[in-house]
Amino acid sequence: MSDTAAATARAELADARLYLCTDARTRQGDLPEFLDAVLAGGVDIVQLRDKGMEAAEELEHLKVFADACARHGRLLAVNDRADVAHAAGADVLHLGQGDLPVSAARAILGDDVLVGRSTHTPEEAAAAAVQDGVDYFCTGPCWPTPTKPGRPAPGLDLVRRTAALGTDRPWFAIGGIDLDRLDEVLDAGARRVVVVRALTEADDPGAAAAEFAKRLRQASAH
Ligand SMILES: Cc1ncc(COP(=O)(O)OP(=O)(O)O)c(N)n1
Numbered sequence: 637m638s639d640t641a642a643a644t645a646r647a648e649l650a651d652a653r654l655y656l657c658t659d660a661r662t663r664q665g666d667l668p669e670f671l672d673a674v675l676a677g678g679v680d681i682v683q684l685r686d687k688g689m690e691a692a693e694e695l696e697h698l699k700v701f702a703d704a705c706a707r708h709g710r711l712l713a714v715n716d717r718a719d720v721a722h723a724a725g726a727d728v729l730h731l732g733q734g735d736l737p738v739s740a741a742r743a744i745l746g747d748d749v750l751v752g753r754s755t756h757t758p759e760e761a762a763a764a765a766v767q768d769g770v771d772y773f774c775t776g777p778c779w780p781t782p783t784k785p786g787r788p789a790p791g792l793d794l795v796r797r798t799a800a801l802g803t804d805r806p807w808f809a810i811g812g813i814d815l816d817r818l819d820e821v822l823d824a825g826a827r828r829v830v831v832v833r834a835l836t837e838a839d840d841p842g843a844a845a846a847e848f849a850k851r852l853r854q855a856s857a858h
């Protein structure tokens with residue numbers, strides 16, 4: 637990615653409100669159509685999150701994700717692996733606390749790829765808000781979720797405490813968020829969310845994405 641493209645991607649991240657993570661299996665039969673529907677609905681960033689998939693297979697699936705993101709002018713994210721993010725030409729790499737250190741990812745990717753970080757405590761959130769090389773961070777899970785089994789949920793208190801940081805760095809609430817719970821997440825102070833099942837399991841994913849995007853943008857406007 638050129639310097640200009642990276643600056644554009646950072647501006648798009650600043651404006652982003654709705655971030656989808658999905659594997660390549662849940663919507664196996666209609667993946668391109670599903671991605672087109674949610675991107676048209678208002679998803680700003682799409683991450684292929686398919687734990688345990690081998691790199692070669694991940695790269696193949698990422699072509700479908702990259703094409704969809706390019707059609708809609710949205711950001712493509714890779715989970716966990718800097719090498720795969722580089723090979724796929726992704727805009728974003730997401731790193732958890734147990735993944736590659738940010739400095740190691742930067743050594744592979746340089747400054748042009750956006751890097752995100754997971755946080756699960758107020759201390760981790762405060763650190764991610766100022767850590768060099770981090771473009772955005774996520775806090776959660778807000779609720780226990782079968783998408784991330786075994787991960788204790790710090791709940792909305794973490795969202796409140798993250799909001800209280802008053803950071804300008806973009807941050808997203810994650811974990812167990814659906815349209816019924818969105819107002820609670822907004823009331824706790826989040827203005828950006830990451831979702832999986834709320835879109836992958838929606839009867840009408842495009843309409844669900846549009847409803848998320850509308851309410852997130854309304855909340856951001858005041
Ligand atoms: C956007 C986004 N936020 C959080 C996560 C979770 O990352 P991590 O804690 O490393 O867990 P895994 O997803 O790797 O199981 C994410 N992937 N994306």
Ligand SMILES: Cc1ncsc1CCOP(=O)(O)O
Pocket residue numbers: 657776777781782783784787810811812813830831832833834
């Ligand atoms: C990847 C991840 N990290 C923390 S919660 C989570 C999964 C969120 O999935 P869902 O939106 O289906 O609860």
Ligand SMILES: [Mg+2]
Pocket residue numbers: 715716730731732735
């Ligand atoms: Mg990870």
